[in-house]
Amino acid sequence: MTETGFEPKIVAFVCNWCSYGGADIAGSMKLNYTPNVKLIRVMCSGRVDPEFIMEAFQGGADGVMVLGCHPGDCHYIEGNYKTLKRYNMLKPLLDQFNIEQDRLYLDWVSASEGEKFARVMEEMNDRITQLGPLNWDNVIDTRQGGEV
């Protein structure tokens, strides 16, 4: 809980093979980290449509994370490279919507990296807490088209 009482809402898309497993290991290790991040499991980080990320912001998320297998380790050979490309395209576009780029975060967490999983959860929570709630007045409604 911060001084302002702001508790970020963060959604993390995790791949089934590596990062979901990383979250499991963090649990088995009983590592304490923020309950503010909620996970959505997809088979591959390559399944994460940039649209899901925009929908998450639209639906009230203050931050969105995409976590996949380390480069070279993807269960589906190269899905995570596709993720990286899409992320690199989407991230600068966030400025166009007045969404700070730091609200979107991509990282690689393996099924053994419980420590890293807990750490990136905490770091994301800190980043979003610093940024404060997503400033809705300035955000263009992606579904309606909005006024530019």
Place this chain on the structure above:
Amino acid sequence: MNEKERVGLFLCECSKNISGTVDVHKIKDELEKLPDAATVEITNLYCSPEGKSEIADSIKKNDLTKVIIGACSVKQHEKTFMEVLEKAGINPYFLQLVNIREHVAWVTDDKEKATAKALSLMKAAYNRVHYHEAFEKKEIDAVADVLVVGGGLAGCDAALNLASEERKVYLVETNPSLGGQATKYENSFPSLECCSCMILPKLQEVVENPNIELLNYSDVEEVVGFFGNFRATVNKKAKYVVPDKCIGCNECLEPCPVEVPNEHDDFLGNRKAIHFQVIGATPYIPVIDKENCLRFKDQDCTKCRDACMFDAINYDDQDEKTEQSVGAIVLATGFESFDPTLIPSLNFSPGTEVYTALQFERLISNTGPTGGKLVKRDGTPPKSLVLVHCVGSRDKRYNNYCSNVCCSVLLKMSTQILEEKMAEGIQITHVYRDMTIGSTGMEEMYDKLNDEGVRFIKVPNTNDIAIHADDGKAHVTLPKETLPADMVVLATAMVPNKKAEKFIEMLMLDRDKDGFIMPNHNKIDALATPIEGVFVIGSASFPKDITNSIIDGSAAAGNISSKLQPGEKLLVETLISTIDEEKCSGCKTCISICPYKAIGYDSEKGISVINEILCRGCGTCVVACPSNAITARHFEDNTILAELGGLL
């Protein structure tokens, strides 16, 4: 989205593991307010036999259409609970397992926040299951026969382990005989055991096995299809020698007037147009090489036929194409030797006293061009020998990897020369970077050579040395000294076989950074490839010694035997992606993006088509499709967005 669902929500206490942090009763009260919640239940341990019965009973009693279980990781119990649903008579994909233990109860001490987080995950699942559809397991007919490409030791071992009365193996070898590179070796490290004695019985077993169809001197021309249902077209090159008549007496060789460099001796000596791969080869039947035989150059030579006492020469023989149906393919295409002329300072040129290790192996082999006598080109024995390690290996300019085998081979050669007293008083010097000799018995061999006066000179990079060879003598210039040498041996890197390129293209495989065929995973799935049903063994995926090549052959055979059982159907992945024909514009974006080459193009309909046997359901094509024509089963856009909505 389905109307009027009857959703059962089950909260597991997992003893105190969950309920110690998460207030499951408070969650129950909240979940009961959901419109389609038919029942919300709590028990201590749903994975126990009693817990599973409770769910099954509730499914029947409450006529549930969907089931949500708040418990542990999908890795632990998703399969457990899917079976419960199936046994209770509803589709197993109507389940959503929510991880409120590892992802919630175990990672926070704050009971209030943990409860809120668990509740929102349960609500997200509630949203999600409304979109869950039923999927049925699908089976397809499959052929259990196997195509093995490459008759080296890896391929032969795979063939022998696979062949049975119920499973035929087609073994294709481009050369006339079996055994691959190992047939070039007189003996093997570390025991100097005779290679022929070791491998010929195995090769003979292949020839005699009634369930192996040996297609030697043949090439695979085309492969189409998929796991369980490949079709291979093989061209059997004309041999011009009738196998049933030939007894391998050699009488035809001598009269042949043609002499060409012998590729089977790495071009060290010459061979005739009618030739054996090596003396004692298996099968031991010569072939006439059409490229060089005078008859195929409009000359009326019949010398080999005249010499044959068994009427075994048939000049009218023709290439023959055959087609085989197979369920799996094993690529055992092996390696070739790095071309040392690519390193200019080594001045490698034929005719000098500088040899590649494979050439030198032929020189000290009883079946080689000198009959196993170690002599220079002028016929005299060498007084000094310099063996250079890592030629073209472990160097970014050429091949960045270690070829694994060369250090051991050079130590073996030195031991062989000294033990068999092949050259009296010879001084042997190794020029090396690091001695990489991992296999059993090699350290002892290295120590013994040190004791026996073999010199080992360590240099920073063996590819930076200079060699000058002329007038039957060579000089090897190292950073600190120049060594005169009667003979020099270059341990050239083992590089990918160029003949494997065709298979990489045809089967849409990938190359690794060094150009070898890339397996599915370097450690945990090193024999399978991303193309289901295609395996890579031996040095086709990375340089390996005889031991590891044969282990690969056996292991791949085991893998195939368990996946592809004669008479049984193949179960295909249920959660795949599907294409809506109406929406697909035929742009082919998905085809280029699929890591499993599971998507093809139907030119008649002008749309992309997913092969449901090859698709593994990663869903990356779904995102790439500009027409929203592709759906990932169980992870549809609507399903994920519904789950997302429940979380926020």
